[in-house]
Structures are given as structure tokens and as C-alpha cells.
Amino acid sequence: MxxxxxxxxxxxxxxxxxxxxxxxxxxxxxxxxxxxxxxxxxxxxxxxxxxxxxxxxxxxxxxGRVALPCFSSAEAALSFRSPLYCPLNRHYVVPELAAVTVDLAEHMDRVFPGTKTQALDAGFPFITGFPLLPHLSHDDGRKLDLAFYYRDEGGYAPGQTPSPIGYFAFEGAGADCPKVWPALRWDLVRAQSWWRDLDLDAPRQAEALRWLARDPRVEKVFVEPPLAEQLGVWGPKIRFQGCRAARHDDHLHFQIAP
Ligand SMILES: [Zn+2]
Incomplete structure (x- = not known):
């Protein structure tokens, strides 16, 4: 027994x-x-x-997968939000996606000097079709989540997000979704009081979304429609992920074409 x-x-x-x-x-x-x-x-x-x-x-x-930089310096334009992502092997993408991400981070640092672009969940090192839970679609190295840019009373807060892992601090700008089942759309109402009080850095966030929507290598970007509207960003690549998938008013998801 x-x-x-x-x-x-x-x-x-x-x-x-x-x-x-x-x-x-x-x-x-x-x-x-x-x-x-x-x-x-x-x-x-x-x-x-x-x-x-x-x-x-x-x-x-x-x-066909490469690691996004795990050991970047404090001044680096691109890093992971939490030291957890790399040890858990969740930092792999195809080389084309790594190039887009580095280009975005460099662009943001050029337009707003000192800006840090922070990666969240990417993908595993091996096997296309092996999902990176709880994300059902992060299974081919062509998808990456990015933290939003935030500010505190002193202005832009580099490297900071309300939650320590960069997810789950919702801006309250979610689409109006009916309660459906099964769905991975969590509201995590109780957790919202745990997070640091930071405001979205609208100019940086809008610039990053516009850059992604413009780049021909990017296939689509997921962000909640009310948030995209607040930021004044639109375009055919800026999409709503649907009511059954995770909310995207706490982070953004982008992907490149297969
Ligand atoms: Zn994602």
C-alpha cells in the first residue's frame, strides 16, 4: 500500500x-x-x-529555439520580470521572435531612454505542440508575453510591475465577457489588493503596441479592446483573445507568423 x-x-x-x-x-x-x-x-x-x-x-x-537573455545587466533594455522564468525553462523562443523582442526593447530605449522591456512567459526549449501551461497557445516558440510599463509618483518605474511576476494586476479595462465555462479568463478579484499601487505608463505602452502593430514580422498582439482604446491604439493586428482565454489588461501577448 x-x-x-x-x-x-x-x-x-x-x-x-x-x-x-x-x-x-x-x-x-x-x-x-x-x-x-x-x-x-x-x-x-x-x-x-x-x-x-x-x-x-x-x-x-x-x-530551432533560442533562450532570451537570462543574465542581462541592470541597465539592459530587455530582461525577464522575475528570476523565476529562466530556471523554469520558460524563456525559449524561435530566433526570429528573439530578434523582434530585442528590436522592440532597443526601440523603446531609444524613444524613451532608460526604458526596460520585460519578458514574461515565452516557451519551452523543445517539442512543438508541448504547451506552456496555463497558456494553451505558447507551444511553438512563436509567442511571448510582455509586462506592461508602469509609473509611480516619481514617474516611470523601470523594472517594476504591480505583481512580482508581471501577471494578474488587472487595469480594470477588460472586455465585457459573460461567465462561460470552460474558460481561462480569471479575474482574481481578491489578489488585486495584494499588488503594488502603480499606474500604467500610457505613453510607453501605446508606443510599444504601435511598434508591434507596425512591424511586419509580428502576426498579432493580444490586448483587451477597452485598454487599446484608452491608449488610442488600433489596427488589424491588435486583437481580442476572446472570452475563454486569459485577460490581457495585465500584460500583452504577441506572436509571429508560422
Ligand atoms: Zn501569451
Missing amino acids: RRGLSLLGHSIAIMALTLLTQLGGLAWAVALVFARGTLRRLVLFLAGYAVLWIGASFAAPQF
Whole structure:
């Protein structure tokens, strides 16, 4: 009985780590086979995951994905909002998308010197069709989420977002959606009081949206229509993701054509 339960527990751990990081489940399975005892397994898991993580950064380009910069300096125009994205392997895109992202960050820094463009969830290093949950569409390296730009009382707040991971602080500019099921459209009403009080930096946000909508490599950009309207941005590439997908008045999503 105990053995059965522990096997079930390990199976759940392998599945959860695979869904969260793509490679973590493999590291857990290796630790399970080659080490005895919780501490030894944990050490082997961490060591194995570190090896796989480093190996992925070298191997992924052979499979058409590259890592967005994880170790950028404080002054860099492009970085990840949270130190969690890279260790979890959620920072891979196709080279064309990496180029668009770097170009956007450089453009923003040129137009508004000192601007930091911050990436959120991108994609896993391997296997087209392997979704990066909870995003159903981030499965081919051609999609990337970006944090909004914010300001506090002192003006533009580089590197800051109301929530520590850059998601889920809604601007209250969501489309009027009926409650449908199943839907990934979360309002997270209670969480809104947890976040830092920052205002959207409208000029920067509008400029980034306009640049993305203009760039011929970009296929579409998801942002809630009321927010796009507030920012005075429109165009055929600025789209509404629909009422069944996550809200986009806390971050933006863009993608390049296949
Ligand atoms: Zn997205």
C-alpha cells in the first residue's frame, strides 16, 4: 500500500515538474532510479536538473529555439520580470521572435531612454505542440508575453510591475465577457489588493503596441479592446483573445507568423 502511494506521489511529481519546466520530470525520474533516501534524491534531482538546464541552452538551437537573455545587466533594455522564468525553462523562443523582442526593447530605449522591456512567459526549449501551461497557445516558440510599463509618483518605474511576476494586476479595462465555462479568463478579484499601487505608463505602452502593430514580422498582439482604446491604439493586428482565454489588461501577448 505504502509503495503504491509513493509510486503515485512520484508519478504526480514527475508530471507536475514536466508541465511546469518540461525537463524537471526527467530529472526527478533519474533521481528516483539512481538514488535512495529523500536527501540524496533531492540532491541528485537538483544536480540533474542543473545539467539538463545548461544542456538545453546548448541543444535547443539545434531544434530551432533560442533562450532570451537570462543574465542581462541592470541597465539592459530587455530582461525577464522575475528570476523565476529562466530556471523554469520558460524563456525559449524561435530566433526570429528573439530578434523582434530585442528590436522592440532597443526601440523603446531609444524613444524613451532608460526604458526596460520585460519578458514574461515565452516557451519551452523543445517539442512543438508541448504547451506552456496555463497558456494553451505558447507551444511553438512563436509567442511571448510582455509586462506592461508602469509609473509611480516619481514617474516611470523601470523594472517594476504591480505583481512580482508581471501577471494578474488587472487595469480594470477588460472586455465585457459573460461567465462561460470552460474558460481561462480569471479575474482574481481578491489578489488585486495584494499588488503594488502603480499606474500604467500610457505613453510607453501605446508606443510599444504601435511598434508591434507596425512591424511586419509580428502576426498579432493580444490586448483587451477597452485598454487599446484608452491608449488610442488600433489596427488589424491588435486583437481580442476572446472570452475563454486569459485577460490581457495585465500584460500583452504577441506572436509571429508560422
Ligand atoms: Zn501569451
